[in-house]
Amino acid sequence: MQNNTTRKSALLTMALLALLFAAGCAKKQNTNIAPPLHTPENTLKENVEYAVDVYDPLEPMNRRIYTFNYYFDKFLFLPVVNTYEFIMPDYVEDRVSNFVDNIFEFNNFTNNLLQLKFRSTAITLGRFLVNSTIGVAGLWDPATGMGMIRQTEDFGQTLGHYGVGNGPYIVLPILGPSNLRDTTGLVTDAVAFGAAGPPAWVDDDDTTLIFNGVAAVDKRHRQSFRYYSTGSPFEYEMIRMLYSSKREIEIMK
Amino acid sequence: MLNQLLRLFAVCVCLLLCCSLANAYDYPFANRYVATVVGTPAEFAEVLPADIPTKIGKIKIFPDRKVPGVLWNMDELYYSYQRQEGPAPLIFLVAGTGASFKSSKMQMMQRAFYNAGFNVVSLSSPTHPNFIVAASTSSVPGDLQEDSADLYNVMKAVWGKLQDKMNVTEFYLTGYSLGAAQSAFIAKLDEQEKAFNFKKVLMINPPVSLYNSVEILDNLLVDNIPGGLDHFNEFYQKVVKAFGETYAHGDKVEFNDQFLYEAYKYKKPQSDEPLEALIGVSFRISSQNMVFTSDVMTKAGYVVSRDIELGRHDHITPYLKVLGRLTFLDYFEGIFMPHFKALDPSITESAMIQQLSMRSIENYLRTSPKIGMIHNEDDIILQPGEIDYLRDVLGSRATIYPHGGHCGNMAYPENVNAMVGFFQSTQKN
Numbered sequence: 001m002q003n004n005t006t007r008k009s010a011l012l013t014m015a016l017l018a019l020l021f022a023a024g025c026a027k028k029q030n031t032n033i034a035p036p037l038h039t040p041e042n043t044l045k046e047n048v049e050y051a052v053d054v055y056d057p058l059e060p061m062n063r064r065i066y067t068f069n070y071y072f073d074k075f076l077f078l079p080v081v082n083t084y085e086f087i088m089p090d091y092v093e094d095r096v097s098n099f100v101d102n103i104f105e106f107n108n109f110t111n112n113l114l115q116l117k118f119r120s121t122a123i124t125l126g127r128f129l130v131n132s133t134i135g136v137a138g139l140w141d142p143a144t145g146m147g148m149i150r151q152t153e154d155f156g157q158t159l160g161h162y163g164v165g166n167g168p169y170i171v172l173p174i175l176g177p178s179n180l181r182d183t184t185g186l187v188t189d190a191v192a193f194g195a196a197g198p199p200a201w202v203d204d205d206d207t208t209l210i211f212n213g214v215a216a217v218d219k220r221h222r223q224s225f226r227y228y229s230t231g232s233p234f235e236y237e238m239i240r241m242l243y244s245s246k247r248e249i250e251i252m253k
Numbered sequence: 254m255l256n257q258l259l260r261l262f263a264v265c266v267c268l269l270l271c272c273s274l275a276n277a278y279d280y281p282f283a284n285r286y287v288a289t290v291v292g293t294p295a296e297f298a299e300v301l302p303a304d305i306p307t308k309i310g311k312i313k314i315f316p317d318r319k320v321p322g323v324l325w326n327m328d329e330l331y332y333s334y335q336r337q338e339g340p341a342p343l344i345f346l347v348a349g350t351g352a353s354f355k356s357s358k359m360q361m362m363q364r365a366f367y368n369a370g371f372n373v374v375s376l377s378s379p380t381h382p383n384f385i386v387a388a389s390t391s392s393v394p395g396d397l398q399e400d401s402a403d404l405y406n407v408m409k410a411v412w413g414k415l416q417d418k419m420n421v422t423e424f425y426l427t428g429y430s431l432g433a434a435q436s437a438f439i440a441k442l443d444e445q446e447k448a449f450n451f452k453k454v455l456m457i458n459p460p461v462s463l464y465n466s467v468e469i470l471d472n473l474l475v476d477n478i479p480g481g482l483d484h485f486n487e488f489y490q491k492v493v494k495a496f497g498e499t500y501a502h503g504d505k506v507e508f509n510d511q512f513l514y515e516a517y518k519y520k521k522p523q524s525d526e527p528l529e530a531l532i533g534v535s536f537r538i539s540s541q542n543m544v545f546t547s548d549v550m551t552k553a554g555y556v557v558s559r560d561i562e563l564g565r566h567d568h569i570t571p572y573l574k575v576l577g578r579l580t581f582l583d584y585f586e587g588i589f590m591p592h593f594k595a596l597d598p599s600i601t602e603s604a605m606i607q608q609l610s611m612r613s614i615e616n617y618l619r620t621s622p623k624i625g626m627i628h629n630e631d632d633i634i635l636q637p638g639e640i641d642y643l644r645d646v647l648g649s650r651a652t653i654y655p656h657g658g659h660c661g662n663m664a665y666p667e668n669v670n671a672m673v674g675f676f677q678s679t680q681k682n
Contacts, residue, residue: 252494
């Protein structure tokens with residue numbers, strides 16, 4: 001049953017992507033145009049590298065998904081998040097965040113282990129044990145107070161740690177900026193989480209479904225990023241550049 | 254013996270007193286570039302309420318204006334306001350170059366003024382893309398007179414929408430950086446139009462000559478990237494690496510407002526160059542946004558061909574790269590002057606440069622008791638002598654701190670108190 005839903009949503013996503021891609025191809029060209037005062041030809045030198053150049057062969061599609069995400073946020077995701085924030089006292093929101101974080105320690109654990117970071121692996125295990133017991137099923141986070149700081153790692157970072165490059169930039173529907181390496185990581189983490197993590201321990205589809213929903217709302221609630229809120233006409237380029245740099249920084253850790 | 258001890262004691266007391274007088278202003282960064290980049294980290298800043306009831310409004314100033322696809326999300330002007338329950342004064346805040354109504358400095362000011370009992374309305378700078386598209390008459394930003402008139406129009410329009418919601422006793426106005434210069438011009442305009450009859454107007458770190466300040470900021474980038482702009486990518490990668498090391502070294506370092514300060518503490522740059530370059534980068538990014546928006550709106554044919562109508566999903570990265578290589582002064586020559594020459598062929602470049610200066614309203618600044626100023630002795634956007642000029646013009650209405658760089662000390666407790674206190678002193682009288 002769970003497999004079935006996953007397959008259905010995967011199909012739906014594929015169909016959506018195909019549609020957006022088709023829209024991206026239908027593009028008319030304008031010939032006979034007067035050149036502006038400053039052109040790339042008379043301003044830019046060859047063999048100079050530009051920080052804003054990120055490998056982005058899917059750009060036409062990515063830009064459309066970026067816009068799609070803006071509308072998805074505006075008309076569906078953020079209203080749900082806002083309602084959640086309106087109903088829930090801040091105190092309860094924080095408990096939910098802690099609970100979600102605690103469940104996802106599973107991925108931190110596997111990825112720290114895969115990167116052979118044994119100290120971080122031990123800390124993660126310690127956090128999970130302390131927070132699940134003293135912290136009442138992860139609702140509170142006494143581990144941080146004991147000096148066990150959260151050691152976030154995902155499979156994209158693990159791949160990066162072993163030298164896998166970014167690959168093409170990808171804007172994922174709903175999830176936002178990513179690249180081929182990090183998307184691979186995301187899928188791998190999700191599969192591992194479902195197959196061997198807490199959902200497999202619980203083995204109850206309804207519980208997993210509810211948890212996934214709560215986790216999605218909680219993550220958006222904690223993410224202050226809003227599409228088209230920088231006020232820059234070059235937001236797409238800026239986010240593309242900063243995403244790549246941010247991941248580079250996270251992989252260095 | 255006792256006498257000697259007493260004398261020693263007296264000397265000590267004197268020394269202590271002198272020291273405390275010399276260090277009377279304790280803002281932590283004496284280096285002007287460090288101050289400008291790092292600002293006031295939370296541990297040194299005035300403690301202000303984090304959550305204030307902020308509402309975002311939007312308004313259409315030119316209902317018939319057509320907006321090209323690439324700027325599709327900017328056709329309405331966004332602003333924010335905080336409302337007091339009972340009768341209270343209303344203060345307008347004007348953002349600095351390229352900044353929006355919700356920049357971190359604006360948010361700090363909103364919290365300070367709301368906390369002190371003011372209604373607050375915050376407006377983006379006329380150099381911000383949203384303002385250029387939605388509220389600028391010419392969509393060619395940079396003219397102090399015209400931009401200030403546009404701001405004044407926006408204030409009247411916004412007040413038209415808010416006046417039923419607020420019980421306002423009197424009006425105040427302030428702004429930082431370019432917004433400070435515009436505040437003075439707006440105040441002068443208001444003397445004739447009297448839409449608000451501003452009781453008091455405060456300029457925080459204003460420039461004297463826009464042309465001079467812009468030239469300084471342009472050069473900060475060009476002069477401080479090792480090897481020149483061709484090597485910008487190497488500089489950028491180095492910064493990313495430095496940030497990465499900062500992030501990796503401590504368990505508790507997170508990406509937030511404090512991160513720049515953490516990076517500064519961890520890497521402690523050996524010279525001013527990287528900091529100067531960072532200020533230059535930040536200014537160049539603002540310029541890129543501003544110039545591109547103006548070019549597209551006015552079809553100036555500056556970096557975008559006049560014959561192209563850019564759509565919402567077009568590949569515009571090449572324009573960004575070209576604009577990365579152009580200075581603000583290139584914009585002055587390529588869009589700004591041609592626009593104003595078309596309106597008035599007799600105007601010369603030097604006459605225009607004079608017009609873009611506080612000197613053009615010197616008499617008003619000298620004689621108007623309602624205008625006050627907070628500034629820093631070591632502000633990086635001023636040329637030598639310009640701070641003395643401002644001190645001379647504003648006299649006792651100027652508060653000038655020994656350091657703080659450009660707006661770096663705005664959130665420092667003493668500065669926040671001076672900023673809010675400037676307006677509160679009239680309320681009590």
